[in-house]
Amino acid sequence: MxxxxxxxxxASVEVNNEVVGEIGNGLMVLVGFGVNDTKNEADYLSRKLVKLRIFQDENGRMNKSVKDIGGKLLLIPQxxxxxSNKKNRPSFHKALTPDIATKLFDYFASKCSEEVDVETGEFGAYMKVDLLNNGPVTILLEKEADE
Incomplete structure (x- = not known):
C-alpha cells in the first residue's frame, strides 16, 4: 500500500464538474493498493497517517499531526x-483489482475517520484535484503486504 x-x-476534488470532497488545512493523500494488500496494511497506514507529525508547532518545527491541529484528510484513490514503468507505456498489473481495492479504500477511509474528519474522491471516476501545497511538504508512506 x-x-x-x-x-x-x-484541497478539493471534482467529479463531473461537481465538488465531491473538500478540506481546508490538512492533508491531501493519494492512496494506492498493491495486489497483495489487505486490511492489515490499511490499519497500519491509517494509524501512521493520522499521527504523522508534519505540521509546525509554536517553535516552527514539524512536530504536530493533522489530528493535533484539528485538520482534515482528503483521500484520493490512485x-x-x-x-510499472519498464517501458514507455505504464502497466498496472501490480495494482489491486478495482472490486477489492474499492472495498479496501472505503475501509481505509473509515479507519482514518475514527480519528479525524475525512473527505474522499470517487473510486474509478475521472477526478480533477485542486490543492495548495503548504510548504511544500510531500511525504511517501508505504507498507509492504505481509506475505
Missing part, C-alpha cells in the same frame, strides 16, 4: 501509484 501525503492549506 502506498500513500503520497501532501500538507495543504486547502491506482496509478502502482504503475
Amino acid at each position: 502506498k500513500l503520497v501525503v501532501q500538507r495543504v492549506t486547502h 491506482f496509478t501509484l502502482y504503475a
